[in-house]
Amino acid sequence: MGLVLAAELALSGASVRVLERLAEPETSLKAQGINMPTAEALDRRGLLPAAEQVQRDVLERVGTYGRAPEPGDRRAPDARFTGHFAGMVLDPDLVDWADPDIAAHTAAAGARMVPQRELEALLAEHVAGLGVPVHRGVEVTGLHDTGDGVLVDTTDGPVRTGWLVGCDGGHSAVRRLAGIAFPGTAPELTGYQAVVDIADPEKLANGWTWSSAGAYRCGPQPGRVAIVEFDDPPADRSTPITLEDVQASLRRVSGTDVTLTALRATPTRWTDNTRQAAAYRSGRVLLAGDAAHVHPPFGGQGLNLGVGDAMNLGWKLGAVVAGWAPEGLLDTYDVERRPVGAWVMDWTRGQIAVLRGDLKSAALRGVVADLLGTRDGTTYAVRKISGVDQRVDLPGDHPLVGRHAPDLWLADGSRLADHGHGGGFLLLDRTPDGGFARLATAWAGRVTTVTDDHATPTGVLVRPDGVVAWACDTTDSAGLADALHRWTGTPVREPVG
Ligand SMILES: Cc1cc2nc3c(=O)[nH]c(=O)nc-3n(C[C@H](O)[C@H](O)[C@H](O)COP(=O)(O)OP(=O)(O)OC[C@H]3O[C@@H](n4cnc5c(N)ncnc54)[C@H](O)[C@@H]3O)c2cc1C
Known part of the structure; x- marks a missing residue:
């Protein structure tokens, strides 16, 4: 999120620098796709063609899994990836694509399968083009809000800044150092995402499979597995993930003796720890992205939520720095973004509730599956997941107010x-x-x-x-x-x- 925020601040004329503790970009498997507000944020900054190219490359690697539009076809109506709810895949044929809010946002639909790693590379190029320095290998270790600025301790020495935004992930040091509480619900599961070689793939089913121990998914790419095991969170999340860890969990959840022979990418481990910062701002320190909220990655919302935070905060903080911000503008960041974060947390909690292996959860899953098997149910879920349902509570009675701007085509052919x-x-x-x-x-x-x-x-x-x-x-x-x-x-x- 730091890169999106840095770009927005730079565009608003602020002087900005990014401090990143890792010497090299992360390569582990995280978000696989983006939603409509993220795609449209890229679109508004001229990054849509690059994102569409990423999607074409992904589709070439993965095979068809939804139809991608032709290059430059901004009106393609069926380039849609509908997603899933707790592994219940939403059927595109059941979606009411004529729903006014869904139909109003198709121009950026050609950029949905944009994995996090590729997105970060694209954003790194964007911020470099805007002249923002990214200092890698520099860790924030302390901070002191002096009222007129922030003195930041780093492994590279002290840095004085007007404002500090912690975009430093779920374990945010900035959040901790600023003394911002992080209330929420404790985790009860361990999840893995990995790309593996499987000696006996016939022992596993394709798509999502539920069991009394949790659930697993194989695909869509060959060897790609996602596992959810209700075995409490790992004792130590910082230990490296081994092939044996993934295999043991997959065996327990699938009830098979499947054999994995190699890891093909750096796997990720996650839990359903679900929390939201008590405040997104404390004096001159702000939080965005996972630093402000964590939740399990079900339904692919975390990255999008962070991009939304960064887009919302960027221009507001930029206006404060430039000196023209109206009174109270910066405080609208928390007011506007907190409800979106809270919704995502509940959307993922709901998925955990139906994923548990007990009979009551299985029964509830059946009810939800029935509802999602209807046109109204699928359309409801797609409105939520895609982001078209989001609305900021703003004054004004026109139906567009508070919504993300729809595709507005102009007489000269531009948008x-x-x-x-x-x-x-x-x-x-x-x-x-x-x-x-x-x-x-x-x-x-x-x-x-x-x-x-x-x-x-x-x-x-x-x-x-x-x-x-x-x-x-x-x-x-x-x-x-x-x-x-x-x-x-x-x-x-x-x-x-
Ligand atoms: C398995 C998995 C699948 C996911 N799938 C999806 C998905 O499909 N869709 C989706 O939208 N989201 C998904 N997510 C969530 C998404 O990856 C996160 O929400 C997103 O990475 C949050 O971005 P962020 O920039 O806030 O935090 P991070 O990506 O954690 O970045 C924080 C950065 O801060 C740096 N940092 C940390 N501490 C310091 C410090 N003290 N000083 C300097 N730098 C520091 C870190 O090195 C890191 O680079 C998934 C996550 C996982 C684990």
């Missing part, structure tokens, strides 16, 4: 997102006399205006994180003036109505 590569607010003005654009000139430098042929919505103001701050279907600019004052601060000159 509104194409105009946001440099960050900042985007104002779409479709009034016949350009009244909205005229008003926004008072906030020059903070708002980029795009004019278009007359159509509805007649005006849309999109925040740098892609959330619609204001929209309307008339030419009345009163709501726009309010939204500009609320989000973009004091105008640089007197607004012209």
Whole structure:
């Protein structure tokens, strides 16, 4: 998340540096895909073609597992990966693809199978292009908030900074050093993700299989296994994972004597430890990503949640640093992101509840499977997993307000997102006399205006994180003036109505 945040801060004009304790990028298996808000965040910064290329490469390696759109086809309606709930795979044929919120977000659908490692490489290139230094092999070991800045102790010596954001993962040192509590629910399982050579693959079923000990999945790539075992969390999560660990767990969960002969990638081990920071901010110290919340990786939400945090925080902190942030802007970060984090935590807790091996959980799983076997049930789950259901509680009664901006195609063939590569607010003005654009000139430098042929919505103001701050279907600019004052601060000159 540190890379996304660093890029957003740099785009807002802040001077930023990333401290990373690892000397080299991580190579272990983590997130395999991204959701719609993450894909659209990449899209808004001009990174969609690179992400689509990653997906094409993945699909070539994995084989078809969903249909990928042709390069450049931003309107492909069926390039969709629906995901699963506790291993119950959602059937794309049951999804109501005409659901207005789902149908409004297809342009970035060509970038869903973007694994974390490839995403991090792409982001590293992005931040390098923005001139952000990434200091590898430097660990944060202490911090002192002096009220007007933060003195940070590192293994490379002290660093003085105006603000410190801990994007340092679930075991966050920054969270601990800032004294921020991390309440939640304790873990009860051990999960593994690995790519292995299997001597006798016929002993395992493809897809997800449940048992009284937990559940396992084989595929979609050859040798890829995921295991969930209700055996309490590991005593020491820092010990390296061996082939024997993975094999023993897989044998217990599958009830077979399957033999694994080699590990093909650095495996990962995880638990269902589920917690959320009591505060995302303490003075000049903030948290984002896993540092602010941890939960099991079911349903593939953690990375997306962190990207959402970083996009939300980046422009707000950037505005504070630049000096034009309206009163209280930074505090809206916690207010807006906490409910999304809490939802993801409950979404994963619900999956653990139906995954347990006891008869009651198996019965509940049957009920959920029945519901997910319906069009409404699958559509509900896809709305949740894809992120199209997310809404920030903002003032305004237009249905777009608080939602991620939909695909807004313009008369010249471009999309509104194409105009946001440099960050900042985007104002779409479709009034016949350009009244909205005229008003926004008072906030020059903070708002980029795009004019278009007359159509509805007649005006849309999109925040740098892609959330619609204001929209309307008339030419009345009163709501726009309010939204500009609320989000973009004091105008640089007197607004012209
Ligand atoms: C098996 C598995 C599968 C997953 N699948 C998915 C999925 O499909 N979809 C999804 O969205 N998410 C998934 N996730 C979750 C996702 O990987 C995490 O949510 C994501 O990595 C969080 O990113 P982050 O930047 O907040 O933290 P991290 O990725 O943990 O990065 C934190 C960084 O901070 C560095 N650091 C730590 N301490 C210090 C310090 N003191 N000083 C300096 N640097 C420090 C670390 O070296 C690390 O590079 C999965 C996770 C696992 C384990």
